[in-house]
Amino acid sequence: MGKFQSHEVIVRLLHLLLPLQLLFLQSLSLSYTPPSKYFINCGSQNNTNYTGRTFVGDMSSDSSFTLSPKRDDPVVDSSPSPTTSQLYQTARIFKGPSSYVFHIDQNGTYLVRLHFFPFSSPTDLSTALFDVSVSGLPGLLQNFSVQNTSNLPLIKEFLLTINISKFTVKFEPSQESSFAFVNAIEVFIAPDSFIPHSALLVTRKGSKNSSYKGLLSRVLQKIHRVNVGGGEIEPGLDTLWRNWVPDDTFLFNRSTARNKSYDQPIQYQEGQSEYNYSDRYIAPDNVYSTAKEMNTNKGDQLQSFNISWGFNVTKNATHLLRVHFCDITSASLSVSPWINLYINSIFSRNIKIITLAVPFYLDFVVVSDNSGLLNISIGPHRDSPVNNSFLNGLEIMEIMQELRWVSIKNESKKKYIPLLVGSVVGGLALVCIVLIVFLLQSKCRKGKPAQATDWLPITVDRGLSSHGRIHEATIHSSPVPYLNLGLKIPFAEVQSATKNFSSKLLVGKGGFGNVYQGTLRNGMKVAVKRSQPGHGQGLPEFQTEILVLSKIHHRHLVSLVGYCDERNEMILVYEFMEKGTLRSHLYDSDLPCLSWKQRLEICIGAARGLHYLHTGSEGGIIHRDIKSTNILLDDDFVAKVADFGLSRSGLPNQTHVSTAVKGTFGYLDPEYFRTQQLTDKSDVYSFGVVLLEVLCARPVINPSLPTEQMNLAEWVMVWQKKGLLEQVIDPLLVGKVNLNSLRKFGETAEKCLQEEGADRPTMGDVVWDLEYAFQLQQTAMQREPLEDSTNDAASTFPLPTIQRYPSYSLSISNIHGPERRDGSSETTESEVFSQLRIADGR
Structure with a gap:
């Protein structure tokens, strides 16, 4: 009887509130009206009319945007042409990092236009060299310059989704001796569905x-x-x-x-x-x-x-x-x-x-x-x-x-801050309905176990609380206590370690932010990865990295020293890797050439790290961005896998995860790209590309080469199938690689690069095959130390029979702490803190 009365009440409420609900929906479907903001006349106190719009002087008292810091002087055209609009007779120059911050009150797709016109002035604007970035995307323009080749302004136009309350456009000189400039900026919302999903x-x-x-x-x-x-x-x-x-x-x-x-x-x-x-x-x-x-x-x-x-x-x-x-x-x-x-x-x-x-x-x-x-x-x-x-x-x-702030599920929705009275009432009506339905559903579900819905990435709250504590979910999307506070490092300590983020200690830049070398007070060398403060980009990656690295420890995975989330900062502190990235030792560098033995040991180490990720006690983790810049080398050339911001957990009894494709072009698993179904075999494919990169010492994609050679994996596999892999190896390795070792290495890479994930080996299998290739090289060196070449007699011997033991017979502890080939014991956790000296870090 009580249940019947409850339903009757709901029906009556629906009849009463339906007109209000319709009013609410109608208020949100108003037609698009061309906006009146934001149009900025840079370097001027005056507003100017241009193409039917009023561009507001950035030196005026307009409160809808801010310029920080206001330390750079405007410049004025010293001899303007009568045909030049007033908009292009002033500009603002920046001799250091400076930002325009726009207060966004409506979510949606925005047009962002940057106007550049190098007019005549005491400062030659055509000599400017600078970078432009926006919230969530560094490197919008890189090493950008504007040559005065015509009387027309250069306008750079971008379209992007904005669903954050403060949107920043940042200008930064590319060199200490250079500067940046801009004449005008437009940031305004476009109509609904202007860009499709x-x-x-x-x-x-x-x-x-x-x-x-x-x-x-x-x-x-x-x-x-x-x-x-x-x-x-x-x-x-x-x-x-x-x-x-x-x-x-x-x-x-x-x-x-x-x-x-x-x-x-x-x-x-x-x-x-x-x-x-x-x-x-x-x-x-x-x-x-x-x-x-x-x-x-x-x-x-x-x-x-x-x-x-x-x-x-x-x-x-x-x-x-x-x-x-x-x-x-x-x-x-x-x-x-x-x-x-x-x-x-x-x-x-x-x-x-x-x-x-x-x-x-x-x-x-x-x-x-x-x-x-x-x-x-x-x-x-x-x-x-x-x-x-x-x-x-x-x-x-x-x-x-x-863009790192955009939620795919909500990216097409808009948020209207100035609501009409009718929409407020309608909104309250909707809230009432939702609450009633929710209460009824709660009663119906009472006593039933909760069931997981989607396999979700790690998420965090929109912003950080005043005391800096991050609300988290586990890598399996279930609630856990707050992050280990023992890993928290005070902001003052990070400032001291990096000498207040000195540009002299800057060792890399990436999508998350800048990477600095630092030294903690206890003398430990560290790498400090700092996001752009206050903008909120990279929150999921920030939390993912902390959650992953605070739970797993392995000799071949980079170690997390700690993190800092004070003052809306997002800072990650890692062990410092003295030798930098694997890529930096392969090509485009003056560093000494890695020997074939060193390359094999590095590949084996990285493969062990990945194998531990895939099979460890945390239920299995898929890295999702394996590439040569994410394999770092310590002072002894021990390889460690780094950068876990895109990682996803694997679930028990689940063969794959459906997810938006992320990764790096050239390393991306074609099956994952085609089906959007992520598995640990996606990492295996990416690692196969790294193996070829190690073998050939060239980029995975090189547009300057002929079409058939442009894609490294496709090109090398043609030679592998011909049995002529030695024809495409790094010229510095010619005459130094045993053909049996090379053949086994090539077969391993070929298996990793199979079109279907089911046909690829596990990382445990890859470890075994690479160790086999290493033994073949060692055997050849011991047999004929003076003739270790691709043409030596050893290369004609059949591959020796070596008993294979299943990779799953190794316990996690054994995977965690293998003995080094030089006989020394495993490095302790307290000795390995370091990380990221990468020029293109995330």
Whole structure:
């Protein structure tokens, strides 16, 4: 009876609150209004009007943004041209790190534009050399300079999701003797769904109808924005103040196409369609009212050809391609063309026009090749009712690094701080409903055991509490006590160790922050990895690293000395690795060449560390970012695996984890990339790439090489299958490697690089195979010490039979503390604190 009454109450409440709920939802679906902020006139006290917007002087009292520190003087154009806008007659220069901080009150996709115009002044702005970073993404622009080659400003445009309350744009000189400058900054919100979450992926081999997901968690940089068939569209004529350029300079053959214009209103449409209906903010009327169409001879209806454009893009990079269509060429649908769209001659899409003068667009994610050229073509489909094709507009944006603050589940939602009265009431109604349903569900579930839902990464609270303690979850997403406070290091101690983060002690930069060498008061050398303070980026990685390294200890895993989370700082302190990264000893360095024996020992050590990660007492951990810069060497060249910020735990009785793809291009497991299902075999694949990097001493991706040699793994495997691996090894190893050892090493790498994870060995198997290769090399050296070469007699001997013992017979303690080959005992934990001297640390 009581249960029936409870349900009756809920039904009545729903009837009462439903109108309020609808009012709330309606208030959140208001149409997009072009924003009035943030538009900054840098280096000026005055506001200035430019392209219909008011740019606020950064020296004014506007409280919506702050400039910190305010120590750099503005500069003014000493001889401005009458045609130069006032916006480009002032600039602000920065002789040290300086930031603009914007107060964000609405989450969503933002356009960020940086304006640079090196006008005449006592300070020659064209000599500036600097870096620009934003919250969550260092290196937005690196070693950037602006040469005064024209009278036009250079505008760098980016699109990114912002769901943090304070967004920072930071300028920093690249060298002590240099400086940075900027004339104007724009940071404003774009319409909903301006950038999709995913798009069809077109690889170098075409498309397998797979999607590229996570676009909203990436930064996009505008490369090309083209008004096809029309003239230039200046910012004042665009709905979002964009600049569109004519397409003629990109055409391969101008005689194949002609311009088409339309003087009737464009018919914007809403609703569902096979294509994406456009609106005036996706592209303005000026784009859709012009087009390029085939320049056919009306008397020859059999004439058929494609119109082709070529665009310079970043080599071997990923780009978002947006193509715009609006049929302004046809008199009726009965004679409307069916168009084939071609991308790089490896992918085609048939487009059937379903309405006239109604604009739509298509998005593709395209992986560029080594040519640095993206080709787009259109032509009539063979079944087209009319021999014609057309294109109205085109945009290309490079997909840059991932933003560390963006939550994929919430990245498309917006937060409106200034709520209407109706939305407040509606919101309260929703809260009431949720609470009632929650209470009922709680009663129904009472007494039942909780069940895990998704396999989740380690997460943390949005910010750090005033006393700096991190609220945590275990690597299995279950609650545990707070982190070991014995690992906490006072901020004052870290400052002292690094001499207040002296630039002279800076030894690396990465996505998490800067890495400094330091010395603690007890004399211990350490590496200090410090995030950019106050911005909140890297919180998941910060906690993951602490949780992983505070629970596992192994000779071949880098040791965590401690962490600091005072004053909203995120600082990790590691053991210092005197010899730096494995990569630094392989190529692009003046360091002495590693011998084959040293390389084998380093690979064996790293493999042991990974094997312990995969099989240790914590239930198994997948590193997810194995590469030569994450394998560090101590003073005795002992290898240690480092950088666990992307690590994920493996769950018992679970073969894989479905997760957004993360890692480093060139090392990434193709099966993981294709299925988004992560397993420990993904680490095995990455380690196989490292083995080839060790063998050949060259980068895993080298765009400067011929296409067949560009990808190290693909190139070396061709020679491995021919049985001619010795032809591609590091030239410094020629004549110093026994062929039996080389053959076993090559077979091991080949097994690691199998296309399917199930066909790859475990890291325990890899350890065994590498030790076998080491014994073969040692045997050859002992047999013929004066003829240790790829041509010695030992290389013709059959591989010796060595009894193999299962890797799982080793206990965790044995894995943790193996004896060193030189006979010395295992280094104690108190002796190994160090870490990261990497130039490209995370």
